[in-house]
Amino acid sequence: MVRDSFDGVDVFxxxxxxxxxxLTGERLALSRSAVGKTIAxxxxxxxxxxxxxxxxxxxxxxxxxxxxxxxxxxxxELKEGAELLESGRHEVSGKLRVTMxxxxxxxxxxxxxxxxxxxxxxLELDLHFSDHTVDLxxxxxxxAIRNHSPGTGxxxxxxxxxxxxxxxxxxxxxxKKAGCPDSIDDxxxxxxxxxxxxxxxxxxxxxxxxxxxxxxDLSARLQFDSYDAITxxxxxxxxxACLPDWLANDYIESGRLIRLLPDxxxxxxxxxxxxxxxxxxxxxxRCVSDAIFQQLSGTL
Numbered sequence: 001m002v003r004d005s006f007d008g009v010d011v012f013x014x015x016x017x018x019x020x021x022x023l024t025g026e027r028l029a030l031s032r033s034a035v036g037k038t039i040a041x042x043x044x045x046x047x048x049x050x051x052x053x054x055x056x057x058x059x060x061x062x063x064x065x066x067x068x069x070x071x072x073x074x075x076x077e078l079k080e081g082a083e084l085l086e087s088g089r090h091e092v093s094g095k096l097r098v099t100m101x102x103x104x105x106x107x108x109x110x111x112x113x114x115x116x117x118x119x120x121x122x123l124e125l126d127l128h129f130s131d132h133t134v135d136l137x138x139x140x141x142x143x144a145i146r147n148h149s150p151g152t153g154x155x156x157x158x159x160x161x162x163x164x165x166x167x168x169x170x171x172x173x174x175x176k177k178a179g180c181p182d183s184i185d186d187x188x189x190x191x192x193x194x195x196x197x198x199x200x201x202x203x204x205x206x207x208x209x210x211x212x213x214x215x216x217d218l219s220a221r222l223q224f225d226s227y228d229a230i231t232x233x234x235x236x237x238x239x240x241a242c243l244p245d246w247l248a249n250d251y252i253e254s255g256r257l258i259r260l261l262p263d264x265x266x267x268x269x270x271x272x273x274x275x276x277x278x279x280x281x282x283x284x285x286r287c288v289s290d291a292i293f294q295q296l297s298g299t300l
Contacts, residue, residue: 007038007041007042008038008039008041008042009042009071009074010028011024011028011030011035011038011039011042012038012039012042012050012067012068012071013068013071013072013075014027014028015035015039015051015058016060016064016068019057019058019059020056020057020058021035021036021039021058039051046067048061048063048064048067049061049063049064050063050064050067051064069137069138070137072140073137073140073276076140077278091120091122091283092120092122092123092283092284092287093120093122093123093284094122094123094124094282094284095124095125095126096123096124096125096126096142096143096284096285096288097126097128097140097141097142097143098113098125098126098127098128098141098142098143098144098145098288099128099129099130099134099136099139099141099143099144099145100127100128100129100144100145101129101130101131101145101146101147102129102130102131103226103227103228103244103247104145104147104164104244104246104271105127105129105145106129107246107247108162108246108296109145109292110127112291112292112295112296113125113127113288113291113292116287116288116291120287123284123287128141131197133146136156136274136275136276137155137156137276142275142276142282142284142285143273143274143275143285143288143289144273144274144275145161145271145272145273145274145292146271146272146274147164147269147271148269148272149270149272150272150274155276155277156274156275156276156277157274157275157276157277158272158273158274158275159272159273159289159293160270160271160272161271161272161273161289161292161293161296161297162270162271162296162297163268163269163270163271164244164245164246164268164269164270164271165244165245165266165268165269166242166243166244166245166266167242167243167245167248167249167252167259167266168187168204168240168241168242168259168260168261168264168266169234169240169241169243169248169251169252169257169258169259169260170190170234170237170239170240170241170257170258170260171234171235171236171237171256171257171258172255172256172258173237174191174234174237174238174239174240175258175260177237178190178191180260181240181260181261183261183264184206184214184216184261184264185216185217187204187216187217187218187240188216188217188218188219189219190219190239190240191219191221191222191238191239191240192204192218192219192220192222192239192240192241192242193222193224193230193233193234193238193239193240193241194218194220194222194223194224194230194242195223195224195225195227195230195242196223196224196225197225201218201220201223203215203216204216204218204242204266205266205267206261206264206265206266207264207265207266207267213267222238222239227243227244227247230243231243231247231248231251234257235251235256235257240260241257242266271296273289273292273293275289
C-alpha cells in the first residue's frame with residue numbers, strides 16, 4: 001500500500017512543471033490520456049484534487065501546490081541518498097542552496113563558505129543574498145541564515161549560530177563639530193543616519209537599567225536602506241550611526257569611528273540557521289551549518 005502511494009509521483013511533478021498534460025506526455029514519452037489517467041488515480045488515492053484543468057492547460061490547486069513542494073523535497077532527498085552512495089558517506093559533496101541577509105551574508109557568512117568550498121572540492125554552493133524572508137521549501141533552499149527568530153514554521157528546524165549587537169558611533173570630525181551626546185534624549189539634537197527597513201525607520205532601541213526599553217527620538221534627515229552606505233556616511237562625518245558591531249568594530253579600533261553612549265546598551269539579537277526538517281541531515285548541510293556555528297559563535 002505504501003509503495004502504491006508513490007505511483008505517479010514522477011508524472012505529477014512533470015505535469016506541475018510543464019503546466020500541460022500534452023507537454024508532459026511528450027517529455028515522458030506517454031500519451032496525454034495516460035498522463036491524465038495517472039494523475040486521476042493519484043488524486044483518487046490522496047482524496048484531493050491536485051490540478052485545475054482546462055482544455056489547454058492545467059494549474060495546481062492549493063492542495064496540489066503543497067503536495068508538489070513536498071514531492072520536490074522528497075526528490076532532493078533521493079538525490080542526496082544517491083550522492084552518498086556514489087561518493088561515500090564521509091565525503092562532503094553535492095549542491096547546497098543557501099540564502100542569507102545581504103550585508104551579514106557578505107561580511108560574515110560568505111567568507112566561511114568560500115573557505116569551506118576550497119576545503120571540499122566536490123561541494124557546490126549556490127549562494128543568494130537578500131534581506132527578504134524566503135520560503136525555504138517552496139523556493140527549494142537547503143539552508144537560510146536569518147537575523148530574526150524563525151518562528152514555528154511547519155517542517156523547519158533551526159539553531160542559533162551567532163548573537164549580534166549594535167553600537168552608536170560617529171567620526172572624530174563629526175564629534176569635533178557637533179559634540180558628544182550624553183544621554184539617549186540628547187540624540188534628537190544630532191544628525192542621525194538611519195536605516196530604512198520595508199519603508200520604515202528602524203528604531204534605535206536602548207535597554208534601560210530597570211529592564212525597560214526606550215526608543216530614541218531621532219532627527220532623521222538622511223535615510224538609507226544599506227548599512228554599507230550608512231557606514232560610508234558616518235566615516236565621512238555626516239552624522240551619528242547605529243551600526244552592527246561586527247561592521248563597526250574595526251573602524252572603532254582604528255579610531256576612524258568613536259563609540260558613543262557607552263553606558264547605554266542596545267539589545268543583542270540572535271542569528272539563526274534554518275533548514276527544512278529531514279529524518280537524516282545531509283552531510284553537506286551538517287558540514288556547512290557546523291562551520292558557520294563554530295566560526296561565528298561568540299565572535300560577534
